[in-house]
Amino acid sequence: MSSEPFTLRWGILATGGIAKTFTKDLLIDPSTRAVHDVRHEVVAAGSSSAASRAQDFLTSLNAPSSAKAYGSYKELVEDDNVDIIYVATPHSHHYQHARLALEAGKHVLIEKPVTVNVAQFKILQDIAREKKRFMMEAVWTRFFPLSREVVQFIRDGKLGEIKRVWADFSFWNDVEKEFGTSHRMTSPSLAGGALLDLGIYSLTWVFMALYNPLSPITPSAVSLVTKFPPTGVDEQTSVLLDFSGAHAIATTSIRVASTPNAAHNAQDDIRIQGTLGDLTVNYAPRPKSYTLTPASSASRGTPAEFGYETKTFDDGPGGGHGMFWEADECARCVRDGEMESGVCGWRESEVCLGVMDGVRVGGGVGYPEGVEGVEYPLDL
Ligand SMILES: NC(=O)c1ccc[n+]([C@@H]2O[C@H](COP(=O)([O-])OP(=O)(O)OC[C@H]3O[C@@H](n4cnc5c(N)ncnc54)[C@H](OP(=O)(O)O)[C@@H]3O)[C@@H](O)[C@H]2O)c1
Known part of the structure; x- marks a missing residue:
């Protein structure tokens, strides 16, 4: 077995608050947390509005100058140098954006909650299975030592x-x-x-x-x-x-x-x-x-x-925020050819999401049709 760490190449989808925190953590040397078997590279970021916004995001984080900045998520997911997409848009958009990445053949780490409801998540599972791609809900809390x-x-x-x-x-x-x-x-x-x-x-x-x-x-x-x-x-x-x-x-x-x-x-x-x-x-x-x-x-x-x-x-x-632990899990799973994590698997995410679906139905908390629905693609 190679003693070189496995490198996972990330594309960051969205440029908001948590995308910044997570990307900062990706850029921290894993040896500072005694991790030596995997490492991360930030190879691209995409903004829904402008490439300059993605570039400002990368520059503000001191990402490598080789990292590409895209003005659309579609261009980002089509970048051949990207292995995995981190979906960090608002909840309403997780289904659309994770599906975009999966359909393009990328692995995905999707911010919590993985989708708005179980129906959407089931479709993502079908696509990940068909494409043989890794997918995980970014419940970072689970991965702290x-x-x-x-x-x-x-x-x-x-x-x-x-x-x-x-x-x-x-x-x-x-x-x-x-x-x-x-x-x-x-x-x-x-x-x-x-x-x-x-x-x-x-x-x-x-x-x-x-x-x-x-x-x-x-x-x-x-x-x-x-x-x-x-x-x-x-x-x-x-x-x-x-x-x-x-x-x-x-x-x-x-x-x-x-x-x-x-x-x-x-x-x-x-x-x-x-x-x-x-x-x-x-x-x-945390x-x-x-x-x-x-x-x-x-x-x-x-x-x-x-x-x-x-x-x-x-x-x-x-000096990180602790989000790198979940990133390390993604790298190990991709390295090992796993489609899901043993720590945060699809079934558990689905059961938890099912509880939230039930709570929202019982409490009369619904969202607009496009947000709750499974139609794709949809420009929300
Ligand atoms: N794990 C954690 O600790 C943690 C903490 C906070 C939030 N989160 C999760 O991360 C996700 C994003 O939260 P955030 O706090 O980062 O949100 P935010 O600061 O508002 O950023 C969201 C980003 O999504 C993109 N976006 C695309 N379409 C959008 C739309 N219609 N409206 C608004 N933004 C849109 C924007 O970036 P571009 O348009 O430039 O791409 C925006 O900067 C949520 O799912 C949230 O639950 C997780």
């Missing part, structure tokens, strides 16, 4: 049987002032709302604790939704799930915060409760630490194998 360790700890049975999970990801916002009605967080045309943008992280922790791809369960769910009256998207959503007797509560809001004042009152926003103790995590999207608390009963037949401990991780080695 902390998250991998927590999932392993749970699967090894160290917490006993998991009975209950509480998970919240919420941000305080002056919604009217900060977002108004046309921002991607509040606009139905951009598939806005708390659930698809933030609530997916709460659900991700629930799934990491209670969903095992080797013995998958489709949970039942009931939910409450409060809408943002001017546009009708959800501004606060709470979901109660049942995984064969284990309960989970996943909450999200764009009105109140998980941690109202992080400087003075850092709180663990994830709590996973097993029969042998609790594991709490701070903080949902986990920094976990705390183990063994159950105190001396009369328990099986005492916990762990003591009280808080373990803190570097959430951004090499």
